[in-house]
Amino acid sequence: MGKLIGLTYDLKSDWKSSPDDPIDAAAELDNARTISSLKTAFESVGHKVKPIGSAKNLLKALPNLGVDLVFNIAEGHCGRNRESQVPAILDLYRIPFAGADALTLGITLDKTIAKKCFIADGLPTARFFKATSDDDLKALNTIGYPLFVKTLHEGTSKGISKDSRVENFEQLKKQVERINRAYKQPALVEEFIKGEEFTVGIIGNHPPVAMPVVQYSIHGTTKLGNEFYTYRYVAEKLVEYICPAPIDVKLARKLQDMAVRAYRSVDCRDFGRVDFRVDEKGNPYILEINPLPNLSQEDVFVLFGPALGLTYNQVINKILDEALLRNGLLQTEAASKK
Ligand SMILES: Nc1ncnc2c1ncn2[C@@H]1O[C@H](COP(=O)(O)OP(=O)(O)O)[C@@H](O)[C@H]1O
Ligand SMILES: [Mg+2]
Incomplete structure (x- = not known):
């Protein structure tokens, strides 16, 4: 039977810009088109949709939200807890929601905390240190060069330009300062992994299932070597x-x-x-995990669909069904045949 699905999200158009914003300040927020694609997908299988919007809108709509489950893709506006805000509120009111909870979203948005989890679980990730320009960068850098300097808690290649790969102390210092100043957060500095790049989508819980692997190609080649995925490449669809x-x-x-x-x-x-x-020897390194990957029709997450013979709407409803099932709002086929 169709459910009433609430949708929480943060739109690019709701971003209040300030003069010292970097050009990619609103990059992670969603386009209205993504929200209408999700709505269409849910309605295509008989659900009704209640658009809610941001964490602040959610607070205004409470306590009588009246939805069966919230499908949350809200990125929040700033700080490393920005993605945790909506799930924390939903938890407080015991409203079921799709996707990771506040703790997971916090752990993973700060990439160094997630990397510590990976290391504890024996998973390979690039060697790293966290830095501000006040730190003794010479003492912190026990890795050597080249290094890669990125934001600690942003996504969508925000803050990444061709200068993010650094080969000496001066370049390192400059990039760490730039991240601190423009993005108001420490920099994450990693050993540079020369090689190829991949991403793997996962759906489900018992067990989680990996989708077909996606490879990135830049300037027509998958042999990226020293190339990487900059904000400009993302914006210009290169x-x-x-x-x-x-x-x-x-x-x-x-x-x-x-x-x-x-x-x-x-x-x-x-x-x-x-x-x-x-890397060029075939050793994989986990760069990061995205518990809230972009679900727009153009973005990389939904791309495994055609490889599995699934439409966009089917991919989106596959995720929703996992959330409904986990919350006891959907019966498995096996259970319904009993
Ligand atoms: N250690 C690294 N070595 C080489 N390239 C990297 C490294 N870390 C990140 N990159 C490049 O920067 C891009 C963005 O980094 P990532 O950690 O995935 O952050 P984001 O959250 O912005 O996607 C990657 O897709 C990759 O091209
Ligand atoms: Mg990434």
């Missing part, structure tokens, strides 16, 4: 996604297995996406 990745089955299985282990390591639920670089 990255191509290939699914299934044209790689041997052994590597694909290895990435899928690691992706599921990373998902379990930080207690993801219903859906998620794990980003990898694979």
Whole structure:
């Protein structure tokens, strides 16, 4: 039977810009088109949809929300708890929701905390340190060069430009200062992984299932070497996604297995996406896990659909069904036949 699904999200158009914003300040927020795609997908199988919007709108709509479950894709506006705000409120009011809870979203938005979970679980991730320009960068850098400097708690390649790969102390200092100043947060500095890049979507809970591997191609080649995924490449759509990745089955299985282990390591639920670089010797490194991957029709997450013969609407409802099932709002086929 159809359910009433609440939708929480943060739109790009709701971002209040200030003069010192970096150009990519609102990059992670959603387009209105993504919200209407999700709505259409849910309605296509008989659900009704109640658009709610941001955490602040959610607070205004409470306590009588009246929905069966909230499908949450709200990114929040600032700080490393921004993605945790909506799930924490929903938890407080005991309203079921799709996707990871507040704790997982906090752990994973701060990439260094997630990396510590991966290391504790024996999963490979690039060596790293967290830095501000007040730190003694020479003493912190026990890795050597080249290094890669990125934001600690942003996504969508925010803050990443061709200068993010650094080869010496001056460049390192400059990039750490830039991240601190423009993004108001420490920088995450990692060993640079020269090689190829992949991402693996996951859906489900008991067990989570890895989707076909997607490979990134930039300037028409998958042999990225020293190339990487900058904000400009994302904005100008210069990255191509290939699914299934044209790689041997052994590597694909290895990435899928690691992706599921990373998902379990930080207690993801219903859906998620794990980003990898694979070095020139074939060693995979987990860059990060995204418990709230972008669900727009153009983004990489939904791209495994055609490889499995699934439409966009089917992919989205597959995620929703996992959340309904986990919350006892949907019967499995086996249970309904009893
Ligand atoms: N250690 C690294 N070595 C090489 N490239 C990297 C490294 N870390 C990140 N990158 C590049 O930067 C991009 C964005 O990094 P990622 O950690 O996935 O953050 P985001 O949340 O912005 O997607 C990656 O897709 C990759 O191209
Ligand atoms: Mg990423």
